[in-house]
Amino acid sequence: MKNYFIILILFFSTIYAQNGLEIATMVDERSIPKDIISKTTMLLTNKKGKTRTSTILSKSSNNGSQQILWFLSPSDDKGVAFLKIEYENKSDEMRMWLPAFKKVRRISSSKKGDSFMGSDLSYEDMTSRSLADNSYKRLNDDMIDGKDCFLLEVLPNENVKSTYSKHITWIDKNSMIAVQEESYDLGGQLRKKKKFYFDSISGYNVINKIFVEDVKKNHTTTLILEDIKVDSGLEQSLFQEKNLKRLPSN
């Protein structure tokens, strides 16, 4: 009993002693699937409540650093496909297949603030955040939706080109997953509020819903991930230009 009590004290003292970087490292090192396949419904809602729905088949690996996705609907976007490959030492490679033009178009990855297909998610929002590219400061813990959370202030380093000046991130202590985030523009004004929901799939905590509100535009995006499959053994060769041109059968 005495030993148990000591372990408990040690555990809590460790938790409280953790600084921002250590928490971010724990988030970064949590167990994640090698690859994820999902069918995503993207619901865009403007300030008048008008909605537009798209469905997307997404396949990603290496924590989203390689991603290929195909638009299944609406009909005017059907067949449009997007490939993103992130590199550590050089700019990311992004290509789009535009069926109406029958062309794969290489697009610039430098404009990270661009909206992804009219959504409130920018290419930067869709890119994995590198530990080394940011500094982390732990703020006072907080409770969100009944979840005990670490609160982190994430500041992009000066040498990193970002469209944000800082992020405030709520991290669920149990799952070590970010469940809420506020992102501030370069003027220091709140730009986006994001909420992340997750579920346990094959032993992993996998995000199955994302809600993003662009505070400035009063526009929201809801992504609902369904038919989620993890560790399907996606091959590296999937993330190539040739696979953009064809909707996969599975």
Add this chain to the structure above:
Amino acid sequence: MFLKRSLFICLCPFIFGQLSINGEIKPMAMFNISDKKQMNLPFRFGELRMGYTMGDFDLLVNSALEHRWGKNQSPTFQLREAYATWFPSWGEIKFGKQIHAWGVADGNNPTDNLNPYDYYYMFLQGADRKIGSLSLSVISYWNNWQLEGVIIPSHIANRLPFNEPEFPFQIPIEPNEYEKNENTLEYGFQLKKVIGETDIGISYFDGYDRSFSLLGIDTLNIVQLSPKFGYRSTSIIGLNVVTFIKDFTLRVESALFSTKNDYEAKWYNYLDAKADYIQYVIQIEYRMENSKTIGAQLIGNNILKASGNTLDLSSMNMTKLNTNNFIPGMGTPFAMISNKSLLVAGSNRFFDDDLEFNYNVLFNLENPGQLFGFSLEYLLSDNWFINVSTSYFIGNNDPINRFEQLEDYSNTQFQLSYTF
């Protein structure tokens, strides 16, 4: 029993394949700006695309219904594409009537000469203004390399509007027949390589002009002087580069054309025309915040040399072919309007992205002439769009100036489209 089993085995792949159908219905009306009258040029009223996927095989049929307003007009069916694709692990093989797309610039591609153009749709973009041709295409991917080969067994020419007073360019002569070699096989290949932040590609195409030219004169015809029209043999070496410089994207495309009249003359006066010309497009684009884009294209067409003989159709006198009277029969259609022009284009979205505004301004850099164009597309609901667009040309009262000829074509279009 055996028959049933065989039938089941044969039908299995079709049962387990995936069928997809999509298309658009897009009635359109076009009005001349100068006299406000409706222009009765043909347009595609609807399009239907049917795809069938089965294992590593795809079948695609793309058809359209062309219509023109006016009395006694009925829609005509167009089979725009019908081809099969096999996707082996190393690439893709496509066979059938298909539209190809080479080149890296937007809209104006000197290296893209595999398909003829439909001049009724020359102000549209992408595959919409091309005509499918029966061809075999093989693409192989290998690390950062990509090699594509295309074979077109038989030459197909541009669709040109003859006797169309509402079309901007009046073609002075409509040949009754075209002279053709027995073998009009065309072929080409392109090799692409990704080098870091740069995509580079070279291409070669050997074929026949898409627009006709004068090949000779049958002077043995004693009743009247009989010009013979056909298509010159042309080979094209192309270069494509896409690269990124800070926040700018640079797309450069250039093609060197070598053309000659190689028709085996059966008449007395064969015109041994030869010419080299170069076309290029230098495109620079910049994306601003909120997905606004702005870009500029410098489009050029230089006749490097021309030799041989031709007939001056106005005087019917034989004359020497030179860089001033030579007319290219291939290349980007915009090079037909001007030898050097600057196109500035951009887009912006309003009302929570429901309204898309596109604009373009084309300046003729050699002679006076401008084109001002804009389009507004409003999303009515998930599948319904309404589009209003205007093209306004300004010339200089010189009847030879292409922009002057285009002035009467200045128009406003209204289109409602439904996608399914």
